[in-house]
Amino acid sequence: MSGTQQDFDKLRDEVVRTASSVMDPCSLATSQPRDLGEMGLIEEAHVSSTGDVTIDIVLTDPTCWFFADITQAIENAVRPLPGVRNVVVQQSEHLMWTPDRLTYRPLPLVKLGPGSPGLRRADPQDSGVPGPTAENPPAKEQGETRGL
Template sequence: MSDTIETAKPNMETTSALPPEETERLGGEIVAALKTVFDPEIPADIYELGLIYKVDIKDDRTVDVEMTLTTPNCPAAAEMPQMVENAVASVPGVGQVNVNIVWEPAWTPDRMTDEARLVLNMW
């Protein structure tokens, strides 16, 4: 079993055997940690940009993250997964962190939250 946080617009689904209060705490702290990671070329965090597609918290506290980049040619492609892994691993109670870059579905600005749109003046 696992807890999954999937984003198009951020939301959370709880399906883990971990106690609900623990999955809620972990999920909230993982999202907060993801919001500390910024795309070096865009002044918004990767979570609000909609680059995080899925966060899966497993019963053993392993966390699998599926994310994308704004473009396959992103200059931060080599460092971004490590930045995400480090941020999520910093959350107390998280075990191993696995970050996987995916390209489907392709990222579009429609995935951004209203907060990111405000920061980027894209109204």
């Protein structure tokens, strides 16, 4: 890759943006989807004059079971960018993840069932299971009785 410093900076910014948009597998598993950027996991990216890219990430746990999955997803997202020849993802050896790395993103609005006042913010503690509707009434509590 030949170009000016501005070209390298532009490619580096695109690499960071693209890597940041990869979804965090742990957040998906807990039905609270966040991308790597929102989780604060992308530390920095380096782009060489030959198009070799190295991306340093900070994991929420140094023994993260998803490191290989995250690495593969980042490589698959970044490699197709014009000017990128090779991608290496490595875990930062000098930084530990802390909750202050999170960026705020409002939870999506969800439509409530019939007769509801409208929209509400999704509950971050929500299990992802839809709430009761006319077709799916709430389950009875143990010992609860209903009159006819």
